[in-house]
Amino acid sequence: MKSDGKVVVEKVGGRSTVTRCFSKYPLKFIIPNKVGPSKTDAVWIYSLTYGGGIVSGDSISCELTIGDGCATVLTTQASTKVYKSMGSKCSEQALEARIGSDAILAIVPDPVTCFSTARYSQKQVFRVVSDSNLVIVDWITSGRHESGERWDFDLYKSTNRILLEGDLPLFLDTVLLERGSIASIAERMQDYQVIAMVVLFGPKMKHIQNQVQEDVKKIMSEQLIIPSTSLGHQIMNKSKHYLMKPSFVASASVFGPKGIGVVVRIAAMTTESVYKFLQQQLASMEPLLGVSPYR
């Protein structure tokens, strides 16, 4: 794979250290020396693109290698904007990451925002061993919805693959939203403006996995109503709230052997509600990463 960027993190003198870093236009990595308190051992990488977004036809690929026992965070400073497409050209981003034994990689970006007519395809492949740790947040908003653009792009495709040693598939997921399907994207999304996915994998994520499963169940249990009984009752009480869709829908599932992974899927009416959820759920990663993501 021709790479536009490459970062290698290895243990040097007992600390996670960037031993190789390279990026070329339009991609740029910023690696601040001090993000969290000095006692925590984690490298924070900010990925930027010149022009503040991805232009039609851009094809950006990068590689990450996280050595045994290292901790790395890959994030952004603002949402990834995908500008209007010129002709049928598709913008592409590809990430290939290797995560060593006892290492942590957290991919915690801001959402992707596809402008009207944009075409965007993203593919992330994570190669792990059985005790690697991985957090993936992958999310998209309906577009510049304050300007009236709601699910108005031409194509969005996001692929996430987690492969165990020997290319054994643990988690394979592709979401495709394409104009010109039988049902329009907006129709498939109904009133929801954000679709998000959070993947938590590995032994160090156990407590977060348990917490998020409990929290999601609690949030949703309050939202779900049996229509024949309670709904009728609420109509009589003239409470419109109970006739409306929940503004935040989420569900959590375990995957992989021995339930080693948990995936949470979210559909929400506002971007803020998803930021709030992510911040709350990932807050307990602070000791591992130095700073809590989405703060």
Next chain:
Amino acid sequence: MKIEPALLSLKRKSDEPGGSSPVPNKKPNSVEDGEEDLIPLHSLQITIPSSTALALTQPHHLMNTFFPPMEDGMEAHIEVEKPTPTDSHLQWSQWQLIDSILPTGGFAHSFGLEAAIQARIISGPEDLQTFVIHVLENTGSLLLPFVFSATISPDLETWQKLDRTLDAMLTNEVGRKASIAQGSALMRVAAAVFSETPSLKSMRDTSVGSGVVSFHHAPIFGLTCGLLGLDSRTSQRAYLFITMRDVISAATRLNLVGPMGAAVLQHQIVVLAEAILTKWMDRTVEEACQTTPLLDTVQGCHAYLFSRLFCS
């Protein structure tokens, strides 16, 4: 030999006009007499081609035998129109495979409909058609590649690989468990029912308890279709059909629509269902994807329902 009684009766009728004239030295009612008189007709039988003689075991052919001018034409005509045993047998198998009476447990699943109602994503019968179309499109994009691949190469190795891939791809636990429940049931039923394809049973016996496969539904459906001899387009259409059948059936039991309304809806959706088939059929597993992530999120909520009729 079997035609003798008929010949006998025919002989007697034709004999009647001249039978009244007494013949000396012959006892009219004796058995011997009858046998002697039949000799000319026996000689007639000898002229019948051997292929026709075999066909004579059936009564309607017997009649043709006695109208020699029609005989050859009839014989040729029958040969052309009669379906081959494999074709007709395939159709019976095909119908049985998609029949709701086949105990594969499809009716225990609502494909997220029950959760969607309780989450108020669906607030009335008018939302049902949209929901069914979304389910069909997601089935088309995510599962038809597995049905297709298993149908065109219905062997143990392909099936096991497809099963493992699908297990990693069905990341929603509710949907994954539903797929395993329906697939295991279909494999058990198909291995017992379609005994003329013993490889179904041998593949099942090899895999049960081995831990190698999870028995997901779509690859087993494709495998069964492939082994029965269905073409891949038919098997993919059949998979959309049974999905539509089960969602609409669930809608009637959730009181979203009456049985008559459900039947009308099922027929109305056909045009769109065929368009979905055309769009998503014959794709490789590498192309499999989700096209309605909202549906997947909502279906995952099924586990949180306090009271529920369905397993998924």
